[in-house]
Amino acid sequence: MTQAKADGGRTDERAKVLFGLLVDDVDRRMNPNDDECWHCDGEGYVADCFDGFCVDAEGGCEECTRRCPECARYSYNRLKAIREEVIKSGDVDIAREWLRSVGRWSDDISTEQITQHLEDARAAISSSRSDQQ
Ligand SMILES: [Zn+2]
Numbered sequence: 001m002t003q004a005k006a007d008g009g010r011t012d013e014r015a016k017v018l019f020g021l022l023v024d025d026v027d028r029r030m031n032p033n034d035d036e037c038w039h040c041d042g043e044g045y046v047a048d049c050f051d052g053f054c055v056d057a058e059g060g061c062e063e064c065t066r067r068c069p070e071c072a073r074y075s076y077n078r079l080k081a082i083r084e085e086v087i088k089s090g091d092v093d094i095a096r097e098w099l100r101s102v103g104r105w106s107d108d109i110s111t112e113q114i115t116q117h118l119e120d121a122r123a124a125i126s127s128s129r130s131d132q133q
C-alpha cells in the first residue's frame, strides 16, 4: 500500500547514486592522484605575512590569512565540470540531486522546468563550444 512512496524513494536513491558516481568521475578526471593543493597543502588557507608585522610569521595571523586562491579556483572549476556533466546526462533526477547539492533546490521546481532548463543549458554549452572553434 505504500507502493507510490517506495517507488519515489527508489528513484531518489538511484539519482543519489548516479549523481555520486558523476561527481566521482569529475574528481578522478580533475585530480587523478588525489593530490593536496600545491599552494596550501590542502589547508584551504594561505598566510601572507611580513616578518615583524605578524604575531606568528610562520603560520600567519588573522590579518594576513586568507582563503587559498588555488583551492577557490579548483572548486569553481570542479563545480562547473559537475554542472556540465549533469547537463550532458540530460537526466532530470540527477539534475534534481545536483540542485539539492548546490542549495538551489526548491519544491516549487517542476520536472518540466528542470527538463526545460537542461535543454536550454545544453544549447548554451554547444553554442559556446562552436563559438570557440
Ligand atoms: Zn600576519
Ligand SMILES: [Zn+2]
Binding pocket: 037, 038, 039, 040, 041, 042, 043, 044, 045, 068, 069, 070, 071, 072
Ligand atoms: Zn589550496
